[in-house]
Amino acid sequence: MVAGALLALGELDAAHTIQLVGRASVIEATLAELLAGEFATLDGARGRVQVVDAPDVIEMSDRASLVLRRPNSSMSLGLRMQAEGRSDAFVSAGNTGAQMAASKALLDLHPGLTRPAISTIFPTAANPVVVLDSGANVDCSAQELVQFARLGAVYAEDLLGRPDPSVGLLSIGEEAEKGNAVVKEANQLLQDAAGINFHGNVEGRDLARGASDRGPIDVVICDGFVGNVLLKFYEALAPVLITMVADGAGIDRALLAGTFKHLDYNQYGGAPLLGVRGVSIISHGSSTPVAIKNALGVAARAVETEMNTHIGRRLADARPSRPPAA
């Protein structure tokens, strides 16, 4: 985490500062070691880093709800700082369930939402596609899938720079009547939803291609069970495929690893938890310093583009307006 923060300082605009929240003595020792060694040439880094002591720890194996009873954990403290306006964004590679619970409790959800969603980037044959939900919600209603469509569209606009993003609904056939019960209902709702550029149903093959026969796709909507299974399957494939190709064609593994970096989650670094009123970025527990640097970059872009404000506005526009007072 500390090395990732220092890498980020080397790339981010000089106005950005980073707060490292955790056990201060451990962080200070790590900082001193890295600044004397690997990052000795990084000028002015120490002045852009603030160490915030959080004596309590939420372990990866702890129940998510524990975070709400541990106000001095790095997870609670870091998110509370944002809720109180002392920071603009939060990045963690800790317990995902705890981060979701604390983000929801401390930052709150935008009005009109029932749940936040985790949005991840899938590399494809065409442009990368935003997939959500990737694991926050396992059993979703059709209405929640429509909410994900609005959240994902703002993500694609602000973080990927896609104007009027095309939103596909993941199913097992392009026809509106194909899918499970929830997806069939969501298809009908999305056809009638104002403010969403609905692409219609898309299939697994369309996600891999980044496009259906009807054109490019920017966002793919699914429940968190399907999204999580797909994400973990895709992430694990890179090393599998490197082995297949290296053994099959006698090609050097190191060369291949470079070409498969599109499939490496470290290149994307962090998945925003969309729907909370703020910026909460979820990173892998096994993140490398490069992944953390990239997650901090995602956080900075989310703040700079005011993604959170745009999400609030988009959701407000979608709510039925009250009848005019008589």
Add this chain to the structure above:
Amino acid sequence: MVAGALLALGELDAAHTIQLVGRASVIEATLAELLAGEFATLDGARGRVQVVDAPDVIEMSDRASLVLRRPNSSMSLGLRMQAEGRSDAFVSAGNTGAQMAASKALLDLHPGLTRPAISTIFPTAANPVVVLDSGANVDCSAQELVQFARLGAVYAEDLLGRPDPSVGLLSIGEEAEKGNAVVKEANQLLQDAAGINFHGNVEGRDLARGASDRGPIDVVICDGFVGNVLLKFYEALAPVLITMVADGAGIDRALLAGTFKHLDYNQYGGAPLLGVRGVSIISHGSSTPVAIKNALGVAARAVETEMNTHIGRRLADARPSRPPAA
């Protein structure tokens, strides 16, 4: 289809014959052309092929139920021949929904089953894994997932030669309490199910690796929505990855295409519809002759190993036995 049948005759034991069911004039013309050309050196082929005239056609776009009102379609006629003992197995690359409906109606289901399931082979970093259901059933009950476990275990034993196959339940965490409502219930049922070597929950990454941290996996169980999305995603990745690697590392595409053949569904050819009392193999609508040849190979192995009998016995063993008569 005709070229695939001739390829299969070149590989199958000489005792095997193939019935080509469809519009006889078209089949006869194609047969004559292929036997005079590409297959001119295939001795005795014509004597091992029987042409069965089926004047009606079920189109890919037709509703599945239409097949039951078209007894002279190749789909109905071919399956009825098996039901009447005039053939041992049926292979089609036609309308999948119609094949499922006709297989269920004409061959019937084994007692104790509510639905058949499509089982497909996923290449992995380790041995190939049997995944079911791959699209026959979108909204599944926990009891149906348990049935799929029994069907998949027999498939892995008979067609892949795996003794006591390890059956994983696809979820979003290895712990029994992770997953959507149906998967959590299925986990409990599978823990108590006699005759199933239950591996516990497996994640998307375990499917790609062919193993979890607890050891190798032979069969993965999921509902047909998740299975179909995963299958189509995986199938479409091969060309995507070939492009990534070719462009990224400057490697010849033809060389790569060979190494990615593990990902090519044509290598597997056909997915058995498990649970019907007989052998009904579903092939891709875009199958090549090699895919059809391989599908016929799957059909032959299913007959030779008596997979259908084994499925019936396995399901009978799982049913609660009646109390002894007083």
